Amino acid sequence: MDKNKLKKLLEDVREGRVTPDEAALELKTEPFEDLGYAKVDTHRGIRQGIPEVIYGAGKTSEQIKGIAEVLLKNGSGVIITRINGETAEEMKSFEEFRYYGAARLGYIGDPGTIPRRGNIIVAAGGTSDLPVAEEAALTAEFLGNRVTRLYDVGVSGIHRTLAHMEEIMEARVIIAVAGMEGALPSVIGGLSDCPVVAVPTSVGYGASFGGLAALLAMLNSCASGVSTVNIDNGFGAGYLASMINQMEGIK
Amino acid sequence: MDKNKLKKLLEDVREGRVTPDEAALELKTEPFEDLGYAKVDTHRGIRQGIPEVIYGAGKTSEQIKGIAEVLLKNGSGVIITRINGETAEEMKSFEEFRYYGAARLGYIGDPGTIPRRGNIIVAAGGTSDLPVAEEAALTAEFLGNRVTRLYDVGVSGIHRTLAHMEEIMEARVIIAVAGMEGALPSVIGGLSDCPVVAVPTSVGYGASFGGLAALLAMLNSCASGVSTVNIDNGFGAGYLASMINQMEGIK
Amino acid sequence: MDKNKLKKLLEDVREGRVTPDEAALELKTEPFEDLGYAKVDTHRGIRQGIPEVIYGAGKTSEQIKGIAEVLLKNGSGVIITRINGETAEEMKSFEEFRYYGAARLGYIGDPGTIPRRGNIIVAAGGTSDLPVAEEAALTAEFLGNRVTRLYDVGVSGIHRTLAHMEEIMEARVIIAVAGMEGALPSVIGGLSDCPVVAVPTSVGYGASFGGLAALLAMLNSCASGVSTVNIDNGFGAGYLASMINQMEGIK
Amino acid sequence: MDKNKLKKLLEDVREGRVTPDEAALELKTEPFEDLGYAKVDTHRGIRQGIPEVIYGAGKTSEQIKGIAEVLLKNGSGVIITRINGETAEEMKSFEEFRYYGAARLGYIGDPGTIPRRGNIIVAAGGTSDLPVAEEAALTAEFLGNRVTRLYDVGVSGIHRTLAHMEEIMEARVIIAVAGMEGALPSVIGGLSDCPVVAVPTSVGYGASFGGLAALLAMLNSCASGVSTVNIDNGFGAGYLASMINQMEGIK
Amino acid sequence: MDKNKLKKLLEDVREGRVTPDEAALELKTEPFEDLGYAKVDTHRGIRQGIPEVIYGAGKTSEQIKGIAEVLLKNGSGVIITRINGETAEEMKSFEEFRYYGAARLGYIGDPGTIPRRGNIIVAAGGTSDLPVAEEAALTAEFLGNRVTRLYDVGVSGIHRTLAHMEEIMEARVIIAVAGMEGALPSVIGGLSDCPVVAVPTSVGYGASFGGLAALLAMLNSCASGVSTVNIDNGFGAGYLASMINQMEGIK
Amino acid sequence: MDKNKLKKLLEDVREGRVTPDEAALELKTEPFEDLGYAKVDTHRGIRQGIPEVIYGAGKTSEQIKGIAEVLLKNGSGVIITRINGETAEEMKSFEEFRYYGAARLGYIGDPGTIPRRGNIIVAAGGTSDLPVAEEAALTAEFLGNRVTRLYDVGVSGIHRTLAHMEEIMEARVIIAVAGMEGALPSVIGGLSDCPVVAVPTSVGYGASFGGLAALLAMLNSCASGVSTVNIDNGFGAGYLASMINQMEGIK
Amino acid sequence: MDKNKLKKLLEDVREGRVTPDEAALELKTEPFEDLGYAKVDTHRGIRQGIPEVIYGAGKTSEQIKGIAEVLLKNGSGVIITRINGETAEEMKSFEEFRYYGAARLGYIGDPGTIPRRGNIIVAAGGTSDLPVAEEAALTAEFLGNRVTRLYDVGVSGIHRTLAHMEEIMEARVIIAVAGMEGALPSVIGGLSDCPVVAVPTSVGYGASFGGLAALLAMLNSCASGVSTVNIDNGFGAGYLASMINQMEGIK
Amino acid sequence: MDKNKLKKLLEDVREGRVTPDEAALELKTEPFEDLGYAKVDTHRGIRQGIPEVIYGAGKTSEQIKGIAEVLLKNGSGVIITRINGETAEEMKSFEEFRYYGAARLGYIGDPGTIPRRGNIIVAAGGTSDLPVAEEAALTAEFLGNRVTRLYDVGVSGIHRTLAHMEEIMEARVIIAVAGMEGALPSVIGGLSDCPVVAVPTSVGYGASFGGLAALLAMLNSCASGVSTVNIDNGFGAGYLASMINQMEGIK
Numbered sequence A, B, C, D, E, F, G, H: 001m002d003k004n005k006l007k008k009l010l011e012d013v014r015e016g017r018v019t020p021d022e023a024a025l026e027l028k029t030e031p032f033e034d035l036g037y038a039k040v041d042t043h044r045g046i047r048q049g050i051p052e053v054i055y056g057a058g059k060t061s062e063q064i065k066g067i068a069e070v071l072l073k074n075g076s077g078v079i080i081t082r083i084n085g086e087t088a089e090e091m092k093s094f095e096e097f098r099y100y101g102a103a104r105l106g107y108i109g110d111p112g113t114i115p116r117r118g119n120i121i122v123a124a125g126g127t128s129d130l131p132v133a134e135e136a137a138l139t140a141e142f143l144g145n146r147v148t149r150l151y152d153v154g155v156s157g158i159h160r161t162l163a164h165m166e167e168i169m170e171a172r173v174i175i176a177v178a179g180m181e182g183a184l185p186s187v188i189g190g191l192s193d194c195p196v197v198a199v200p201t202s203v204g205y206g207a208s209f210g211g212l213a214a215l216l217a218m219l220n221s222c223a224s225g226v227s228t229v230n231i232d233n234g235f236g237a238g239y240l241a242s243m244i245n246q247m248e249g250i251k
Helices: A003-015 A020-029 A061-073 A085-093 A127-142 A155-162 A165-170 A184-191 A206-219 A234-245 B003-015 B020-029 B061-073 B085-091 B127-142 B155-162 B165-170 B184-191 B206-219 B234-245 C003-015 C020-029 C061-073 C085-093 C127-142 C155-162 C165-170 C184-191 C206-219 C234-245 D003-015 D020-029 D061-073 D085-093 D127-142 D155-162 D165-170 D184-191 D206-219 D234-245 E003-015 E020-029 E061-073 E085-091 E127-142 E155-162 E165-170 E184-191 E206-219 E234-245 F003-015 F020-029 F061-073 F085-093 F127-142 F155-162 F165-170 F184-191 F206-219 F234-245 G003-015 G020-029 G061-073 G085-093 G127-142 G155-162 G165-170 G184-191 G206-219 G234-245 H003-015 H020-029 H061-073 H085-093 H127-142 H155-162 H165-170 H184-191 H206-219 H234-245
Strands: A032-034 A039-041 A052-055 A078-081 A097-100 A105-108 A117-124 A145-150 A173-178 A196-200 A226-228 B032-034 B039-041 B052-055 B078-081 B097-100 B105-108 B117-124 B145-150 B173-178 B196-200 B226-228 C032-034 C039-041 C052-055 C078-081 C097-100 C105-108 C117-124 C145-150 C173-178 C196-200 C226-228 D032-034 D039-041 D052-055 D078-081 D097-100 D105-108 D117-124 D145-150 D173-178 D196-200 D226-228 E032-034 E039-041 E052-055 E078-081 E097-100 E105-108 E117-124 E145-150 E173-178 E196-200 E226-228 F032-034 F039-041 F052-055 F078-081 F097-100 F105-108 F117-124 F145-150 F173-178 F196-200 F226-228 G032-034 G039-041 G052-055 G078-081 G097-100 G105-108 G117-124 G145-150 G173-178 G196-200 G226-228 H032-034 H039-041 H052-055 H078-081 H097-100 H105-108 H117-124 H145-150 H173-178 H196-200 H226-228
Touching: A052 A061, A061 A078, A061 A085, A078 A127, A085 A097, A085 A105, A105 A127, A117 A127, A117 A165, A117 A184, A117 A234, A127 A145, A127 A173, A127 A196, A127 A234, A145 A165, A145 A234, A155 A165, A155 A184, A155 E155, A155 E184, A165 A184, A173 A184, A173 A234, A184 A196, A184 A206, A184 A226, A184 E155, A196 A206, A196 A234, A206 A226, A206 C206, A206 E206, A206 F206, A226 B226, A226 B234, A234 B226, B052 B061, B061 B078, B061 B085, B078 B127, B085 B097, B085 B105, B105 B127, B117 B127, B117 B165, B117 B184, B117 B234, B127 B145, B127 B173, B127 B196, B127 B234, B145 B165, B145 B234, B155 B165, B155 B184, B155 C155, B155 C184, B165 B184, B173 B184, B173 B234, B184 B196, B184 B206, B184 B226, B184 C155, B196 B206, B196 B234, B206 B226, B206 C206, B206 D206, B206 E206, C052 C061, C061 C078, C061 C085, C078 C127, C085 C097, C085 C105, C105 C127, C117 C127, C117 C165, C117 C184, C117 C234, C127 C145, C127 C173, C127 C196, C127 C234, C145 C165, C145 C234, C155 C165, C155 C184, C165 C184, C173 C184, C173 C234, C184 C196, C184 C206, C184 C226, C196 C206, C196 C234, C206 C226, C206 H206, C226 D226, C226 D234, C234 D226, D052 D061, D061 D078, D061 D085, D078 D127, D085 D097, D085 D105, D105 D127, D117 D127, D117 D165, D117 D184, D117 D234, D127 D145, D127 D173, D127 D196, D127 D234, D145 D165, D145 D234, D155 D165, D155 D184, D155 H155, D155 H184, D165 D184, D173 D184, D173 D234, D184 D196, D184 D206, D184 D226, D184 H155, D196 D206, D196 D234, D206 D226, D206 G206, D206 H206, E052 E061, E061 E078, E061 E085, E078 E127, E085 E097, E085 E105, E105 E127, E117 E127, E117 E165, E117 E184, E117 E234, E127 E145, E127 E173, E127 E196, E127 E234, E145 E165, E145 E234, E155 E165, E155 E184, E165 E184, E173 E184, E173 E234, E184 E196, E184 E206, E184 E226, E196 E206, E196 E234, E206 E226, E206 G206, E226 F226, E226 F234, E234 F226, F052 F061, F061 F078, F061 F085, F078 F127, F085 F097, F085 F105, F105 F127, F117 F127, F117 F165, F117 F184, F117 F234, F127 F145, F127 F173, F127 F196, F127 F234, F145 F165, F145 F234, F155 F165, F155 F184, F155 G155, F155 G184, F165 F184, F173 F184, F173 F234, F184 F196, F184 F206, F184 F226, F184 G155, F196 F206, F196 F234, F206 F226, F206 G206, F206 H206, G052 G061, G061 G078, G061 G085, G078 G127, G085 G097, G085 G105, G105 G127, G117 G127, G117 G165, G117 G184, G117 G234, G127 G145, G127 G173, G127 G196, G127 G234, G145 G165, G145 G234, G155 G165, G155 G184, G165 G184, G173 G184, G173 G234, G184 G196, G184 G206, G184 G226, G196 G206, G196 G234, G206 G226, G226 H226, G226 H234, G234 H226, H052 H061, H061 H078, H061 H085, H078 H127, H085 H097, H085 H105, H105 H127, H117 H127, H117 H165, H117 H184, H117 H234, H127 H145, H127 H173, H127 H196, H127 H234, H145 H165, H145 H234, H155 H165, H155 H184, H165 H184, H173 H184, H173 H234, H184 H196, H184 H206, H184 H226, H196 H206, H196 H234, H206 H226
Parallel strands: A052 A078, A117 A145, A117 A173, A173 A196, A196 A226, B052 B078, B117 B145, B117 B173, B173 B196, B196 B226, C052 C078, C117 C145, C117 C173, C173 C196, C196 C226, D052 D078, D117 D145, D117 D173, D173 D196, D196 D226, E052 E078, E117 E145, E117 E173, E173 E196, E196 E226, F052 F078, F117 F145, F117 F173, F173 F196, F196 F226, G052 G078, G117 G145, G117 G173, G173 G196, G196 G226, H052 H078, H117 H145, H117 H173, H173 H196, H196 H226
Antiparallel strands: A032 A039, A078 A105, A097 A105, B032 B039, B078 B105, B097 B105, C032 C039, C078 C105, C097 C105, D032 D039, D078 D105, D097 D105, E032 E039, E078 E105, E097 E105, F032 F039, F078 F105, F097 F105, G032 G039, G078 G105, G097 G105, H032 H039, H078 H105, H097 H105
């Protein structure tokens, strides 16, 4: 049941066309399929409005396959996050499975058929940040967004960032990915006037404390319009940027 | 110089109607007014697209007044954040100054004349979180957004949150404000399908460590579409929510 | 010497039927068996009232076997916590040894003969939390409790939790297991009116800091009746829940 | 609506004596009274089963009075936590208000009329821990429990603890309050076989880091049956201990 | 005894013109004057090469005066760091005492007579960082350096920094002062090719944790040539920058 | 384009010999070569004034080779930091590649031809600190500095440090490398009157927390002239020390 | 009952001259006096062997007086730690009360009559560390030890420490007190061959984090024979040093 | 040169029998042997008074052998700390080398010939703490002390500790080793009246944070006479306990 069906159902209740009892029954009959190890939301569409995602970390390949099968019965494509090469190998029993190793992402379905709209920039500070940046960029693409990648634009070479000034000013949303001192979102936030999703990465050593330095820097950004997701959470950034990029205008 | 003027200028350069030299000159002549203690952006509009804001913390009332005067010459309203009652008292030399004590916000201009559009929900966990929630809500209103307040909807009384289910599902953006365990954004993020801006507050004691507990909880939220701003940063949340709420649709 | 025998002995002293000297002698003769590497309490029953437990982490299989043999001489079943598959393999020299790999628990004896009483719910947020949840659930079962498992009921899909509302309201004790933002105990604590034992898990990444985020969230829970055990301490939660579930009524 | 009425209502629905619509209506009509700054649960009894509590920190005396008035309409006594002497002074407009300064607790009603049952021990390490210990002890008494206070029984004078050995072994629940190294719950947990609720206090200096040292020690307690609440959370401990002490026996 | 005299003495020993005994005696006779509460180095010049400094924090005005008197006997000017207005008032018994309130610095002597050489830039992110920036700038000036102040050049308004590009490229040393996300040294370090001394400030709130966020960011700077001093340590930065600015060329 | 060429270009603009357009064009035509995974600065010389460096951590050997090839086209030597033995093996396709295993540094070119000037001391506390000390020392040598190594001069054997008193007093810059309690820079800073670059190492265990203890000690050094770089950042220290050592005198 | 009496009693039991019952009775009759708010050990002598101490922090002057009266009945002098001037004023009702303001210590009795033996050095890094150093020195003197004070011997002026080399080598125990980088115990530990008790102080700012930096440095000291007490715990250091100084030789 | 020879030399100087020059020469001629990678103190005896120790961590077997050879030339036994089995295997080229695997200690020489004096107790909380406890106990034995081991006497089974009451009261020094909540030193410190050296271990999981919980608990111990060494630092505790145990009586 997708969101529109749900809204219609609720309107029917308000208008008296459906009794609350009937509505409750309809909602209750198919909320999730219980696999024992997981309850798979088969009408999650009502609450989130987008294709299905399996958070792969901490799940066996059997569990992932089981969940994917239920989701695919509903017809949508499936994104699988945080899976390593070994698990990916076993996922090949799904004919349309593709693996994006750098980003540790898998996709079941044909990403080429997804129409891409709007304009999300994914900017990254250094070569080592690419895995997280790619996780964000691919997630956004699978969710139907047009993505521009600006990689290796770290703040200690500010001319490289400025060289992309025009693209930055045209973006609808920007994902700024950086490790070490995590300054990229502040600089980009000052140059743009769109929402900036900051993604700290665990790239660094010593006093980076696994990404803590970058995380704190981003939370303290003096640029307006910046918010932050968890360390290395490229998926979360891509998902949120997609939500924002696809906002409809106020009617 | 607002954003549209800037874009036009750049297009003129591209089309050859203006030489780069002329454009650079035009940009250079008025970028900011230097008050000694502060460089006031008088064409910040080009980069951020909205009314002016003075971050009040750590500034004397003389400094705030000086900056406000420069900004008002350009005709826009002025929001002043983080000012205490004493400083607010001195700001009354501005005829149209209003002070919102709970939120530590001041506004110069007539907020009643600001048209309000779209739909932002500000949800807060408990009575003690209201100052931060109000800072977010008022900021959003001053920036031209319609705001719905849902206060005292903490997760340990989930029925209170569920009672507002329909409003939550209708929002374009939600600001979720909570201290202590900081669980509100996770619950709301699961109930809605719009971006959720999470604001941890320093409300709590002991192992809340000044809001750290809530901050970490929000960064680790398992709900999609959630991002986080600094502890007690109601202004930042309101500003970002405004940006998102006022997104134009993809053309 | 079990608790009842001890109380009788003390009463005998108070009544003058036994001299303190005699009592002290009786207590002193068998307090523990010293294996060199461990002092095994053979009348621990007096102080704790329940079957024996060996904390397996940091012990060699020889040490575990040695302790188990002493304990079994006293006739009770033996729970062994935190043992890996390799050590478990070596424990098979005990005929009745069973290994529960997911929970890293071993049991010597026949768990099927343990009568199960009362009603403990073990609720867990996600698939990755199952090992800790199972450690809690099995511990509680071995200690003679009836256990209901509610898995994959994370707070970002609140309808899944609410679907079990009636079970939650019927429980005598609830163990709430969650990693990441650790919000489950707050939500469940608000829905129930029985003690909730919160177990943070190390599930998560980045700013979860090995379970610290969930731990802090649980300690700051705004729901009443919630207390917290160490990160990943499923055994401790199961043991405590058993104590509470088996409380006798006030006479 | 108390818990029994609720269960009856749900059974009526199951048996068909009441339609779900009617039940929902009944539940919906009085869930909470909205004071603007707070939503007061007037049928919280259904979910928690005990007298009402106002968390006083961060609320003005006007807000506290407003909430108290609504709660008193339902006839129960009211506990107010974390209020300072000044606020307490203003609460004296309630005739039956009593203030317990050391514990920063207020009570509206006559605590002398509360019947006290069972047996909770509140043990505290040092004189400086008394405010938190008293918050726990008074809370438990207001909720109808018999309380035994064992103060100044810190682990560095173990003979003082042992002098109370018999009382410790007779308790149904023990609240162990300690600052500094926080070892009391471990020692008491080893001496007793009932649940121990550990309360770290912020008493100490230097490397106690505001109670963090005691908190970590308690979370790592090697004694079984110990769980921990937030630093200085005497109220939470008293509330939980009351829940456990008043457990009915398994039928 | 200044550094040149010391080197001469040591050479005399090497050449046999002075016996080690005689040298040791000379060195031993005047190393410091013992005031009981402090040992004042009266030939510290040998080891540090510059005017005298009294670290004022934690010292009474009597102690500061006592130390200043000893130092002035040797003829040099005296810098007093971290003194508040009250102590400064009492220092006015020294005729030539001057107080710089914003920087909490005092100077005994006539700073106008100090010749200023070379070129140190002190750049600061925001108005609130000025006290620390001024402590650095004044220290450097008192130690004989020419100082250029670039204030309010935070990274979220990068055009303000770029407007000073030429000055930045001409500097011999740069002191970069910033609170919040602490990104300024990274940006400036990338634009310049001289040593950058980074000074984190405690300016900020919430997750700035008293300057920790800025400190970590600076330690993790990906720009080369950047090193960091303690939070708010303007004096230390000014002192080090002076050392570097006044380096003689390699002979 | 090196720094002198850049200054000349800017002067030409100021004198009117070159239009800004022409200057901008010249600057724009060759700022960096984009390899897809990295933007290689081929005129970084303008901003930093020294040979090229590749930060090797997190890059594949293919990426390092690609970048090195671009840099070598410009004729300079190349330092590669933080590469392990395996990657170093693959770098041997460059004829002049040398690997310094202890310091995890590689160099392409003939270091024997680099003229060495001035005087940098690298002092280290213990044998375990040598890898970081060597990274600093080799970096400084590759950048054209004369380096004196003083190893195993930890503060708990102060006579060993004092035995090098004369060398310490002759240095132009000192790099002080230490793990554990990190006291070396304080002692050396008190003995010398030149800038001291402090490098904390991750050597230690337990409460060294991966170098945090040494880092904090160095940041809090009470000796003047000390600044600190990231934990284990031998490269950064060597680079900065080189900048300082090669300072020209004030004209 | 002092230690010798206790040993005699136990020997009497072993020899059969006293029954265990009689011994237990004797021990039980006077272990402590219960004041309600504190249990005062009146035969603590058996376990600790030295004069009585009242830890003053967190106690009212009434409580302190009550405890002091009980202790004085047993005839010994009384040390009161951590009392402020106000409380000290009220203690003057005891005729022989003396207050040592800098160290926040009080003493009831005549310290002039205490014989002083052995040789404890109290060394301190800076003027600001004196309060903690004096707390240690006075405690040691009250407990009957001869104390030598070496103040202002911080490691950044190592010649000041070396000037006291002979005293350092003659000490039986050394207490080394330091804030900021906390390096003094390492340097002194390397110069001496007696136990060194390290006391970190909260002196410092910024990254000293209230003494954490000094504490970690001391715990990581590479000198042998060093152990550490809590931040600012001068009393504990003086007490421990007294124990060590007064060790009898092995018989 | 041992300590007595040094004292004699200094007395000779004071008495005029030796000139300072001659004394300095004698001291200077043999302070250490420089192996390049280490400076080996061959007259460290003067400063520390005991057999030689090589800190093995971070050293290659070649380096350890080289240092050992120099030390053995001076005739003393050699303790090697923190070496793994592999390195130990290579040390067998020394005929008298013995390896103690559990404690990761090696000894060159015949430990059977070391006379053992006095009385040190090594108490440990649990089986998992044995490696650290053994490192302490063996170190103390190699340094000539009689050692009594009390293992598995954790505070949650206080009767086991009390069973050794008499031994505890007879000790000259006690080393208390514990992980998890680290309460053992507090309990033992309250039972004894001799110095207690507390050793936190990294035994535990979750919120033990690698021994931090135990470390903080020990630093905050409310028992007098307790000091703390680094996490897992059995060697340091054994060395310090030896110093204390072997104190001569005050003459």
